[in-house]
Amino acid sequence: MKLLVTGGAGFIGSNFIRHLLREHPDDSVVNLDKLTYAGNPANLADVAGDPRYAFVQGDICDAKLVRDVARGVDAIVNLAAESHVDRSLVEPDGFLRTDVFGVFTLLEAVRDLGIPRLLHVSTDEVYGSVARGSSTERDPLRPSNPYSASKAGGDLLALSYWHTHGVPVVLTRSSNNFGPHQYPEKVVPLFITNALDDTPLPLYGDGRNVRDWLYVLDNCAAIDLVLRRGRDGEVYNIGGGHEVENIALTREILRLTGKPDTLIRPVTDRPGHDRRYSVDSTKIGQLGWAPRYPFASALETTVRWYREHETWWRPLKSGEFRAWYERQYGNR
Ligand code: NAD
Ligand code: TYD
Numbered sequence: 001m002k003l004l005v006t007g008g009a010g011f012i013g014s015n016f017i018r019h020l021l022r023e024h025p026d027d028s029v030v031n032l033d034k035l036t037y038a039g040n041p042a043n044l045a046d047v048a049g050d051p052r053y054a055f056v057q058g059d060i061c062d063a064k065l066v067r068d069v070a071r072g073v074d075a076i077v078n079l080a081a082e083s084h085v086d087r088s089l090v091e092p093d094g095f096l097r098t099d100v101f102g103v104f105t106l107l108e109a110v111r112d113l114g115i116p117r118l119l120h121v122s123t124d125e126v127y128g129s130v131a132r133g134s135s136t137e138r139d140p141l142r143p144s145n146p147y148s149a150s151k152a153g154g155d156l157l158a159l160s161y162w163h164t165h166g167v168p169v170v171l172t173r174s175s176n177n178f179g180p181h182q183y184p185e186k187v188v189p190l191f192i193t194n195a196l197d198d199t200p201l202p203l204y205g206d207g208r209n210v211r212d213w214l215y216v217l218d219n220c221a222a223i224d225l226v227l228r229r230g231r232d233g234e235v236y237n238i239g240g241g242h243e244v245e246n247i248a249l250t251r252e253i254l255r256l257t258g259k260p261d262t263l264i265r266p267v268t269d270r271p272g273h274d275r276r277y278s279v280d281s282t283k284i285g286q287l288g289w290a291p292r293y294p295f296a297s298a299l300e301t302t303v304r305w306y307r308e309h310e311t312w313w314r315p316l317k318s319g320e321f322r323a324w325y326e327r328q329y330g331n332r
Helices: 011-023 041-047 063-070 085-090 093-113 146-165 187-196 216-229 246-257 282-286 295-308 310-316 319-329
Strands: 002-006 028-033 053-057 075-078 118-123 169-174 176-178 201-204 210-215 235-238 243-245 264-267
Touching: 002 011, 011 028, 011 041, 011 216, 028 063, 041 053, 063 093, 075 093, 075 216, 085 146, 085 319, 093 118, 093 146, 118 146, 118 216, 146 169, 169 216, 176 216, 176 295, 187 201, 187 246, 187 295, 187 310, 201 246, 210 216, 210 246, 210 295, 216 235, 216 282, 235 282, 243 246, 246 264, 246 295, 295 310, 310 319
Parallel strands: 002 028, 002 075, 028 053, 075 118, 118 169, 169 235, 176 210, 201 264
Antiparallel strands: 210 243
16 A cells, blocks of 8 residues: 555654554555654654655645645545643644644545545544443544544544545544653653653542553554554544553552652642543454553553663653643642
């Protein structure tokens, strides 16, 4: 396949491109990425010289550019997004722009150019908080923060293009990912790198919110499967099958970094903090997917990766991030 991956310089995108080039020797990939604070060409330094790979810096909201790079591809995989809930609470504009209008731009290109498939990557957060049980693909969307509301907007628009214009879209909604190359604003890399630096781990509220953790390479395999075997107009949940309270996750990170629990600092909760996410992954299971990486060893691998790649994360934690961290956690 000849693929256009958008947002490929981010966390999941870079892992996905590496997965594609490894698993599909005949595929080629163009990576269209705006390189926001979260996009980092260093994430793909190891494949930069591969003749099957090309990088284009640009915005998915730029209709002309999208058309230029999308012409002739077999599929687009959209991983471009503003992705951090906390940032959506203080600067939501970019979320609406990229996560809604950007999806619209891609849909229009797919429609005009007759591209055979758009796989749009979404999140379990569109279902909102689930007190009991697990969300299925048929459940109503009840997003509760500007990030998840923007993602839900993108999802609904994509599905509307299928229903009205027959535009061949397929969606994935995964649970929380962790693994190498995740920008250190998200809880797992933030807590690992803070622990390595002996600085406090800011745990929101009572620490008992639950997330279902999915190793990024399991998500990449799932996205790849849906890309090739999923049905047009359908949504596929992708859950890690490992639900854990934040406090337990935090203690595990401290154990793996060899640091004391006294580094845990309870801080004021995130406004509107969803208590629990949980998805039912039966449907993608029927395509033959199941997570392959056990949580404990995947977290250990992740901690080791951050330990061994200080040169990757330390520059990220200075510049823009330091200002964000001060604003976000300074008065908490
Ligand atoms: P990320 O923030 O690490 O990367 C996003 C990438 O998109 C960056 O490289 C950024 O430069 C690029 N980008 C942002 N706006 C752009 C624009 N307008 N045009 C082109 N490129 C742009 O995000 P991630 O964690 O890799 O998430 C990827 C996708 O997966 C997102 O759609 C997110 O909603 C979804 N998702 C993430 C998780 C998770 O746990 N990380 C879980 C479920 C779903
Ligand atoms: P996060 O990684 O931001 O992902 P999401 O909000 O998309 O699930 O947060 C995961 C969980 O960790 C969530 O319940 C909020 C919590 N959290 C903290 O307790 N402290 C932090 O500093 C961050 C960033 C998150």
